Amino acid sequence: MRISVIGCGYLGAVHAATLASMGHDVVGIDADAEKVGHLARGFAPFFEPGLEELLAEGRATGRLTFDTDMALVADCDVHFLCVGTPQSKTSELADLTYLQAATRSLAAHAKAGSVVVGKSTVPVGTVLRVRSWLGGTHVELAWNPEFLRQGTAVKDSLVPDRLVYGVDDGDAAAPSVLRALDEVYAPLLHAGVPQIVCNFATAELIKSAANAYLATKLSYINAMAELCDAAGADVTQLAAAMGLDPRIGQRYLAAGLGFGGGCLPKDIRSFRAQARELDVDSVDAWMGLVDSINVGQRSRVASIAAELCGGSVSGRRIAVLGAAFKPDTDDIRDSPALDVALRLGEAGAHVVVTDPKAINNAWMRYPQLQFEASVRATCEGAELVLLLTEWAEYRKLSPDDLAHIVARPVVVDARNVLDRDEWRGAGWTVRGLGTGLQVPEAAVSR
Numbered sequence: 001m002r003i004s005v006i007g008c009g010y011l012g013a014v015h016a017a018t019l020a021s022m023g024h025d026v027v028g029i030d031a032d033a034e035k036v037g038h039l040a041r042g043f044a045p046f047f048e049p050g051l052e053e054l055l056a057e058g059r060a061t062g063r064l065t066f067d068t069d070m071a072l073v074a075d076c077d078v079h080f081l082c083v084g085t086p087q088s089k090t091s092e093l094a095d096l097t098y099l100q101a102a103t104r105s106l107a108a109h110a111k112a113g114s115v116v117v118g119k120s121t122v123p124v125g126t127v128l129r130v131r132s133w134l135g136g137t138h139v140e141l142a143w144n145p146e147f148l149r150q151g152t153a154v155k156d157s158l159v160p161d162r163l164v165y166g167v168d169d170g171d172a173a174a175p176s177v178l179r180a181l182d183e184v185y186a187p188l189l190h191a192g193v194p195q196i197v198c199n200f201a202t203a204e205l206i207k208s209a210a211n212a213y214l215a216t217k218l219s220y221i222n223a224m225a226e227l228c229d230a231a232g233a234d235v236t237q238l239a240a241a242m243g244l245d246p247r248i249g250q251r252y253l254a255a256g257l258g259f260g261g262g263c264l265p266k267d268i269r270s271f272r273a274q275a276r277e278l279d280v281d282s283v284d285a286w287m288g289l290v291d292s293i294n295v296g297q298r299s300r301v302a303s304i305a306a307e308l309c310g311g312s313v314s315g316r317r318i319a320v321l322g323a324a325f326k327p328d329t330d331d332i333r334d335s336p337a338l339d340v341a342l343r344l345g346e347a348g349a350h351v352v353v354t355d356p357k358a359i360n361n362a363w364m365r366y367p368q369l370q371f372e373a374s375v376r377a378t379c380e381g382a383e384l385v386l387l388l389t390e391w392a393e394y395r396k397l398s399p400d401d402l403a404h405i406v407a408r409p410v411v412v413d414a415r416n417v418l419d420r421d422e423w424r425g426a427g428w429t430v431r432g433l434g435t436g437l438q439v440p441e442a443a444v445s446r
Contacts (some may be wrong), residue, residue: 001183004029004073005080006102008039008066010153010262010331011119011146012082014051016066018157020058022187028066029073039066047330047357050154074109078180080144081106081118081130086262092269094123103133112138115180119146121207121267123274127166127200140177142167143203147210150261151328162194166203208274211267212287217252218259219293225255225434226300235434236416255434256415257340257388258297260325262333265291297433298336301386301414302343304431308384308410314348317407319382321375322389323355323362330357337388338362340414341369354378356391375402382406390415399426 001024005016008030016028030036035045042059044051058064073079083102085094099120110116116139118130127143134141143166148156165181167174178197182189189195198206225235235255243250259265268287275283309316325335332338338353345351345368352370353362354377363371372378375394379385379402387394395417403409409428411418416432423430 001025001078001180002076003027003078003080003184004076004106005082006030006070006073006106007081007083007098007120008032008035009082009084010046010048010150011084011148012080013039013044013055014048014148014153014157015080015082015119015146017051017054017058017064018154019184020061020064021054021158022185024063024184026058026064027072027076028064029068029070030066031068033068036066036068047328048153049151049328054154070105070109073106074111076110076114078115078117078184079106079110079139081116081120082146083120085120085122087266087269092273094121094266094270096122096126096129099126099130100133103130104135107134107137107139110134110137110139113140115140115142115177117141117181118143121145121263121270122204123270124201124204126204140180142177142181143200144181145203145207147207150263150331151326159191160188160193162196163188164203164206165195165197166200167197169199208267208271211264212271212283212290214252215259215264215268215290215294216286218254219290221253221255222258222297222433223293228434228436232436233434234436236432238434254416256297256390257301257336257433258294260334260336260339261329261331265294265334298339298343300433301340301388301412302347304412305340305344305349305384305386306347308412308429308431312347313344313384315350316383317350317352317381318344319379319385319406320344320351320353321355321378321385321387321394322391323353323371324358324389324391327389327391330355330361332358332361332365335362335389338366338369340386340388342366345369352378352382355389356393376405379405383408383410385411387411387413387415387418390417399423399428403427 003019003024003026005012005028008028016026020026038045042056083098088095145164163185167177221239228235239253242248243253272284272287306313320341322337341351341353352372354372359371403426411428411430413432420430
């Protein structure tokens with residue numbers, strides 16, 4: 001099929017490359033000429049494992065092109081709307097400005113009978129707006145929410161957990177829309193990927209509902225971590241035991257600094273705002289609590305750092321391992337690690353930050369912090385080390401080697417990923433979140 005992907009940010013670039021790898025002819029359209037230039041040459045404008053290989057493959061076969069000219073979509077059979085929907089600057093709802101502009105631009109060029117498919121995460125009711133933005137264009141409409149996770153987006157696209165088709169079940173054209181989507185995703189359906197067909201409202205809610213549930217699990221185990229610290233229990237063992245219950249499961253039960261990024265925080269706030277508009281007070285209050293617990297983890301880690309420095313971090317050199325909001329990405333949007341680093345810097349600490357992939361993004365956004373490329377340079381002379389993003393290379397650090405570099409062998413493992421026995425055996429004081437361990441008086445710097 002001939003397919004267009006409108007919006008070539010994180011979602012669109014991955015989706016376009018994936019569709020091309022399935023054998024479709026794909027044109028990606030974006031207003032950002034610099035981004036389009038990178039993608040056209042086979043380079044990803046952000047770090048995502050496996051993406052550049054897919055871009056190179058699409059370029060080599062000639063099935064994948066990128067451009068800024070919307071007129072190039074005129075011969076496409078299916079158009080995917082992958083435009084960003086960031087949180088509004090004036091409310092918790094998603095900002096649909098970019099989606100509106102892209103839809104209206106597409107309407108001027110889409111041929112009659114083609115199918116416009118939304119993939120962006122949107123508030124319920126957005127499909128009706130998209131239909132009005134398309135005007136009198138004789139195109140069909142569907143909603144096909146995405147479920148990509150940064151760091152595993154290519155795998156999530158090539159081997160998804162499910163495919164959701166949102167269609168107008170009262171529309172006589174619905175069967176032809178479903179046939180078009182089945183043709184797009186034929187290799188995935190042939191491989192047995194589950195398919196769910198639902199109405200527009202359900203399709204619009206699915207992604208936000210899923211993210212709200214995941215956020216709830218994360219905030220729940222972080223609340224348990226605080227309880228474990230108060231009681232002298234170990235949240236890692238608690239979570240391991242809970243996760244063996246098949247009704248609960250192990251995933252998203254890792255206590256720590258909490259979640260961030262451009263999706264989960266935005267989505268739960270938008271979900272909360274939608275509930276408020278629909279007068280569903282229970283969901284509004286529930287999402288507010290989840291968000292509050294998550295953000296509270298950041299102040300909690302900053303407080304632990306101050307405690308380990310004798311009550312104040314002012315004038316102390318503190319090493320921060322991690323700037324990205326999670327490992328395997330260079331995305332720093334709403335990064336818990338950088339939030340903590342900024343709090344400590346504002347409290348007078350000399351904060352030095354490192355990250356395997358996000359240094360440039362972080363430095364451009366937060367020039368008031370000091371950044372180093374290596375762990376060694378970051379930790380040299382540090383009175384306190386904070387592990388805030390759980391990159392694989394940080395999990396594997398040698399506590400013996402690092403002990404010779406720092407001024408004091410004290411680490412806050414805010415992701416609970418270090419081998420505590422190994423680090424303590426090397427002379428380190430290790431403070432986790434929810435591990436129920438008291439800090440020795442000797443480890444507190446006065």
